[in-house]
Amino acid sequence: MAQCPGLHQHSPNVRDxxxxxxxxxxxxxxxxxxxxxxxxPPYLFTVMAGVLMRTRLLEDGRRQxxxxxxxxxxIGLQAAVDxxxxxxxxxxxxxxxxxxxxxxxxxxxxxxxxLSFDLTWLAAHEEAxxxxxxxxxxxxxxxxxxxxxxxxxxxxxxxxxxxxxxVLQLTITQGQIADMLGLSLVHTNRSLQALRRLxxxxxxxxxxxxxxxxxxxxxxxxxxxSARLRPYI
Amino acid sequence: MAQCPGLHQHSPNVRDxxxxxxxxxxxxxxxxxxxxxxxxPPYLFTVMAGVLMRTRLLEDGRRQxxxxxxxxxxIGLQAAVDxxxxxxxxxxxxxxxxxxxxxxxxxxxxxxxxLSFDLTWLAAHEEAxxxxxxxxxxxxxxxxxxxxxxxxxxxxxxxxxxxxxxVLQLTITQGQIADMLGLSLVHTNRSLQALRRLxxxxxxxxxxxxxxxxxxxxxxxxxxxSARLRPYI
DNA sequence: ATGCTGCTATGTCAAATGACAGGGTTTGTT
DNA sequence: AACAAACCCTGTCATTTGACATAGCAGCAT
Numbered sequence: 001m002a003q004c005p006g007l008h009q010h011s012p013n014v015r016d017x018x019x020x021x022x023x024x025x026x027x028x029x030x031x032x033x034x035x036x037x038x039x040x041p042p043y044l045f046t047v048m049a050g051v052l053m054r055t056r057l058l059e060d061g062r063r064q065x066x067x068x069x070x071x072x073x074x075i076g077l078q079a080a081v082d083x084x085x086x087x088x089x090x091x092x093x094x095x096x097x098x099x100x101x102x103x104x105x106x107x108x109x110x111x112x113x114x115l116s117f118d119l120t121w122l123a124a125h126e127e128a129x130x131x132x133x134x135x136x137x138x139x140x141x142x143x144x145x146x147x148x149x150x151x152x153x154x155x156x157x158x159x160x161x162x163x164x165x166x167v168l169q170l171t172i173t174q175g176q177i178a179d180m181l182g183l184s185l186v187h188t189n190r191s192l193q194a195l196r197r198l199x200x201x202x203x204x205x206x207x208x209x210x211x212x213x214x215x216x217x218x219x220x221x222x223x224x225x226s227a228r229l230r231p232y233i
Numbered sequence: 234m235a236q237c238p239g240l241h242q243h244s245p246n247v248r249d250x251x252x253x254x255x256x257x258x259x260x261x262x263x264x265x266x267x268x269x270x271x272x273x274p275p276y277l278f279t280v281m282a283g284v285l286m287r288t289r290l291l292e293d294g295r296r297q298x299x300x301x302x303x304x305x306x307x308i309g310l311q312a313a314v315d316x317x318x319x320x321x322x323x324x325x326x327x328x329x330x331x332x333x334x335x336x337x338x339x340x341x342x343x344x345x346x347x348l349s350f351d352l353t354w355l356a357a358h359e360e361a362x363x364x365x366x367x368x369x370x371x372x373x374x375x376x377x378x379x380x381x382x383x384x385x386x387x388x389x390x391x392x393x394x395x396x397x398x399x400v401l402q403l404t405i406t407q408g409q410i411a412d413m414l415g416l417s418l419v420h421t422n423r424s425l426q427a428l429r430r431l432x433x434x435x436x437x438x439x440x441x442x443x444x445x446x447x448x449x450x451x452x453x454x455x456x457x458x459s460a461r462l463r464p465y466i
Numbered sequence: 467a468t469g470c471t472g473c474t475a476t477g478t479c480a481a482a483t484g485a486c487a488g489g490g491t492t493t494g495t496t
Numbered sequence: 497a498a499c500a501a502a503c504c505c506t507g508t509c510a511t512t513t514g515a516c517a518t519a520g521c522a523g524c525a526t
Contacts, residue, residue: 056364056368058368058372058454059454060454062372062454063372064367064368064371064372066364066367066368077353077356077357077360078357078358078360078361080353080357081353081354081357081358082357082358082361086361086364087364106350109346109349109350109353110346110347110349110350111346113342113343113344113349114343116342116343116346116349116353117339117342117343119353120310120313120314120342120349120352120353120356121314123310123353123356123357123360124310124311124313124314124315124356125311125314125315126360127310127311127356127359127360127363128311128315128319130360130363130364130367131289131299131319131320131363133367134297134299134363134366134367134370135289135291135297135299137367137370137371137415138297138370138412138413138414138415139291139295139296139297139415141482141483142482142483173502173503173504174503174504175503179371180371181371182370182371182372183483183484184483184484184485185484185504186483186484186485186486186505186506187482187483187484189504189505189506190505190506193505205503205504221291221292221293221295374512374513375512375513406472406473406474407473407474408472408473416513416514417513417514417515418474418514419475419476419513419514419515419516420512420513420514422474422475422476423475423476425474426475438473438474
């Protein structure tokens with residue numbers, strides 16, 4: 001199993017069990033849909049490398065990006081207990097995923113206490129991330145939202161070793177930023193320019209650069225997040 | 234343990250284990266803080282009766298209401314794995330909670346596969362609810378958001394037997410609605426009046442009335458949610 | 467009665483954000 | 497070279513939402 005800095009390793013016997021449980025690795029390229037909203041996926045995944053996004057479509061075409069997923073994240077928890085997907089998952093970079101059969105999910109929770117705890121840990125932290133996103137959408141204006149998102153992404157990049165120099169190399173279009181933050185594309189563009197002029201965040205198509213993380217955090221009214229060791233399933 | 238319609242019951246031995254695990258019942262009145270953001274609570278809770286809300290404060294006084302909690306919900310998952318609360322929890326009605334020691338949380342996940350699965354189920358559904366809320370905040374305008382929230386609350390009321398006649402008796406101020414939907418109080422007031430005039434939702438201080446649930450769902454671009462049997466921890 | 471508190475309502479104006487329309491650049495394809 | 501497809505950028509104007517100030521109304525204590 002691939003090593004990834006920032007993620008803890010399991011004991012040998014847990015690793016054995018994982019090895020028997022997993023159904024192999026899958027690879028997707030940027031733009032590929034891993035899950036499609038409304039379908040019943042037979043497999044669940046763990047992200048081993050790459051970045052993805054979780055999106056939700058309304059019937060009239062509006063799209064909301066719910067969150068981004070980094071190495072270590074579990075894809076399909078909701079499908080695991082409900083069957084049908086309420087959102088889609090799409091690759092933002094080349095990704096490699098580790099696949100599990102959905103029907104075995106119950107066994108995982110039941111027979112592997114340690115993994116079950118890790119799963120709970122991941123679920124709790126995903127919830128915390130969504131909470132933060134809700135605070136952004138509800139209370140912060142366009143610029144604050146952008147800075148908050150940029151800080152979040154760079155922080156996750158740092159945690160998972162994807163942003164070694166404090167610069168996250170990740171191609172996200174302004175349209176995607178707009179759909180994540182609930183803003184129009186035009187307003188997103190203007191706000192990004194403003195932040196660039198202010199020297200707070202330099203966000204281009206292919207990279208996010210934050211000159212001063214502390215200053216950015218203060219601007220967006222974020223409390224300093226401490227790095228955490230994420231579990232790996 | 235109190236019976237609550239819409240929640241499934243456990244087998245006798247699981248009930249025994251729960252009985253030994255729980256530390257007793259607690260009662261709070263409207264306005265009481267069950268958890269305070271930034272503290273490390275020694276207890277976790279299950280909601281047995283009543284309604285609460287989860288809120289998040291920014292240092293400059295802005296407040297975001299994250300979600301509402303109904304009977305069957307688990308309070309403190311994030312504190313269980315992290316220790317420190319990222320949000321506050323406040324009672325909206327008289328509530329009775331079932332308390333567990335936080336230090337025993339690991340035992341619950343480890344030793345009770347069935348309960349561990351239920352916990353995962355609850356976490357997944359809480360995540361889905363937050364997802365829906367994010368879609369509201371990001372993509373829906375003021376009126377759509379309000380209708381979406383009203384439908385969500387009435388649906389949860391129906392599921393948990395709190396809204397027998399399709400009318401949810403629950404006192405929520407316009408200020409709270411505003412803080413939930415990320416709108417100003419004044420705009421919330423005007424939008425509520427508009428919805429009342431349109432006959433879509435009649436939301437007063439003490440009750441939410443939706444004359445035609447299907448129509449309301451269509452207005453807010455919500456897909457019809459099916460009732461689910463929620464687990465009880 | 468008086469004042470107080472928390473909540474809902476209204477009027478007026480300002481600021482944030484969205485809609486539409488069009489132009490520019492890069493990249494890849496034929 | 498010509499074209500097309502994605503992007504990013506800019507100008508102008510409309511709409512949504514927020515800010516501020518004020519009034520009314522019920523409950524409640526003195």
